[in-house]
Amino acid sequence: MPYAYRKSERIRSNNEFVSVMRGKRLSVDGLSLFYTRNDKAHFRVGIAVSKKLVNAVGRNRLKRQIRACIMQGLRETASGYDLVFVVRRELLHADHARVLTAVEKLLHRAPLRRSGSEGTAT
Template sequence: MKKEYRVKDNKDFQAIFKKGKSFANRQLVIYYMKKKDQEHFRIGLSVGKKIGNAVVRNRIKRYLRQAFHELENDIEASYDMIIIARQPTKAMDFFEIKKSLTHLLSKERLLKRR
């Protein structure tokens, strides 16, 4: 994922948590905030230490990044998003994580209409 597609600064994370909206399913939580002057979406990923060791956490983040990469053209452009992984994600494969992420994005209407 390109650098301009990432939320990195702590102040950006805090702004999205405070001013944004949230939605969750069993596996993932999404916080999102609309930004009008932005030409593409940005994401931040959070996988806590309770989920597993570094290998497990990095695998989950890699799967989430790949899912966003595949859904890149379908996601509304003017949003900042934070994805937080929950405990069940450590037992999921890539396709299950992508399906869960697609479910979250479609429920909150963050996917473009076809």
């Protein structure tokens, strides 16, 4: 599975999701990004798709698409952040290119980029 995260790179519990969602938020094209700093040497990612939007097959398809796009976009992202991506209705029937564009826009707009030194955000 090329886009699998290690257990330590995933946000899994409801409390962790709620904690990150109290942080800062950006929204673009049917996708929202919530992010906060963490005290770890790596980033952690969570993806949320409401059961009200689509069935399990559709939710998992969207999560796979977003996971693939995140892995492409996180190369330039600083470590030490918790990220939660929340899918909105507008992104339900989007193709991969549109999902990739939305993820790239969010990661570019968020102050998560690495500066000259490893692991620090600008």
